[in-house]
Amino acid sequence: MPELPEVETVKNIIEPLIKNKTISSIEIFYNNLIKSNIDDFKNNLLNQTFLNVTRYGKYLFLHLTNNLVLIVHLRMEGKFRYVENDNFRIKSTSLIFYFKDGTGLAFDDTRKFGIMYLSTEDKFKELEMIKKLGYEPFDVNSNNINDIYKKFNKKKPIKLLLLDQTILTGIGNIYADETLYLSKINPLTLGSELNNEDINQIVENSKKILRKAINLGGSTIHSFHPGVGIDGKFQESLLCYGKEGEKCPRCQTRFHKIFLNKRGTTFCPNCQINHELQKAIGITGPIGSGKSTALKYLEELGYLTFSADEMVHELYNETYIQNKISKILKFKFVYSDKNSRNYARKIMIENPTLKTQVEDYIYPLLEDKMLNIIKNNENVVFEVPLLFKAHFEYMFKKIFVIIVNKDKQISNLNSRNHANDLNSIKINSDFNYNKDNKNIIIIENNSSLADFFEKIQENINKD
Numbered sequence: 263m264p265e266l267p268e269v270e271t272v273k274n275i276i277e278p279l280i281k282n283k284t285i286s287s288i289e290i291f292y293n294n295l296i297k298s299n300i301d302d303f304k305n306n307l308l309n310q311t312f313l314n315v316t317r318y319g320k321y322l323f324l325h326l327t328n329n330l331v332l333i334v335h336l337r338m339e340g341k342f343r344y345v346e347n348d349n350f351r352i353k354s355t356s357l358i359f360y361f362k363d364g365t366g367l368a369f370d371d372t373r374k375f376g377i378m379y380l381s382t383e384d385k386f387k388e389l390e391m392i393k394k395l396g397y398e399p400f401d402v403n404s405n406n407i408n409d410i411y412k413k414f415n416k417k418k419p420i421k422l423l424l425l426d427q428t429i430l431t432g433i434g435n436i437y438a439d440e441t442l443y444l445s446k447i448n449p450l451t452l453g454s455e456l457n458n459e460d461i462n463q464i465v466e467n468s469k470k471i472l473r474k475a476i477n478l479g480g481s482t483i484h485s486f487h488p489g490v491g492i493d494g495k496f497q498e499s500l501l502c503y504g505k506e507g508e509k510c511p512r513c514q515t516r517f518h519k520i521f522l523n524k525r526g527t528t529f530c531p532n533c534q535i536n537h538e539l540q541k542a543i544g545i546t547g548p549i550g551s552g553k554s555t556a557l558k559y560l561e562e563l564g565y566l567t568f569s570a571d572e573m574v575h576e577l578y579n580e581t582y583i584q585n586k587i588s589k590i591l592k593f594k595f596v597y598s599d600k601n602s603r604n605y606a607r608k609i610m611i612e613n614p615t616l617k618t619q620v621e622d623y624i625y626p627l628l629e630d631k632m633l634n635i636i637k638n639n640e641n642v643v644f645e646v647p648l649l650f651k652a653h654f655e656y657m658f659k660k661i662f663v664i665i666v667n668k669d670k671q672i673s674n675l676n677s678r679n680h681a682n683d684l685n686s687i688k689i690n691s692d693f694n695y696n697k698d699n700k701n702i703i704i705i706e707n708n709s710s711l712a713d714f715f716e717k718i719q720e721n722i723n724k725d
């Protein structure tokens with residue numbers, strides 16, 4: 263659906279084309295387009311001349327002689343088409359204004375949601391559909407921001423409040439997602455949970471995004487084109503909208519998509535944290551650091567514990583997953599067959615791109631499983647060796663990173679008969695973690711077990 267920048271672009275395109283053009287006749291092919299009296303519409307517009315075009319929110323106002331104002335809302339796919347040749351009517355045409363000079367203006371609308379309403383200069387602003395519109399983001403300033411604070415103070419997700427045209431007008435799905443992404447606010451956050459600073463951020467970012475989009479001629483998404491043969495360029499600058507499954511350019515976490523009142527909503531779960539979901543404890547660290555020991559200890563303390571490795575094993579046991587991996591690796595992958603597993607490992611070591619493809623397939627499946635557990639349980643602890651690599655940081659209120667010195671690491675592995683794992687120490691010793699994450703707690707496991715448990719105990723209770 264065209265939003266403020268697209269409607270502004272339409273305004274800028276049609277105004278010079280129809281200025282000073284006088285209507286000689288009107289053909290209406292879809293009566294429901296006209297929301298005011300259809301006879302008055304025809305009779306009053308006949309012989310009138312277009313003067314200029316203005317816009318408010320997503321509404322266009324075509325001002326004419328005789329104090330007439332034609333209100334237009336493009337809705338889903340309505341578009342104007344200036345006609346100079348004979349092709350006045352195409353399949354989706356709902357209406358044509360013919361001008362005295364032989365040109366014309368057609369209104370094409372495949373979905374037939376667009377509306378037109380004929381009013382007058384003294385009355386059009388008082389019409390309910392116009393009067394109820396809120397401020398355009400550009401008009402929000404220190405004098406009226408209190409109004410916005412008040413109107414956003416509702417127990418409703420901020421994404422829906424942003425789409426509510428009676429609070430701010432002009433923002434639709436695309437620019438709401440972009441604004442929240444830039445503001446680092448989760449779309450599910452209730453308006454009442456936002457402080458004034460958050461709202462200032464949202465307003466300022468929406469201005470920034472809308473301005474940039476206007477300068478680029480809006481976004482050409484789906485079938486919206488501001489004019490024939492004219493495409494907006496902002497879609498190339500979109501950071502978040504429509505990027506489900508792609509990686510966030512800021513943090514590399516996979517973009518998620520949810521539906522809010524049937525509106526698709528894309529966001530980065532890591533940049534736009536949902537604090538309701540951020541409630542599990544994560545345990546990670548290099549191989550042989552003592553992650554499983556820590557997990558077992560927390561299980562004894564009454565926590566609900568899960569091993570991500572085991573969850574991955576469960577996934578690999580699924581036939582549809584083996585089929586998908588067979589496709590990626592181009593050989594028949596059978597998880598229960600040790601030779602097949604070893605061969606898969608060999609291929610992935612030799613070809614890191616394929617390894618990434620397998621990970622990009624498996625991680626989201628694991629992520630969904632983990633989120634499901636977190637949503638439905640309290641006091642959950644996950645042991646996740648690949649926590650940082652898979653960008654799962656956002657799920658955890660605390661992340662225990664267990665570190666050990668080399669000697670301890672080797673003795674841990676020996677004591678567990680992990681002879682094979684010794685070879686992989688080199689690979690795993692470059693275990694990296696995001697040091698900026700404030701939820702990370704480093705736990706050293708270089709002395710006794712009692713000492714290790716004490717450190718865990720101490721940190722788990724800390725707020």
Ligand SMILES: [Zn+2]
Pocket residue numbers: 510511512513514515530531532533534
């Ligand atoms: Zn991000």
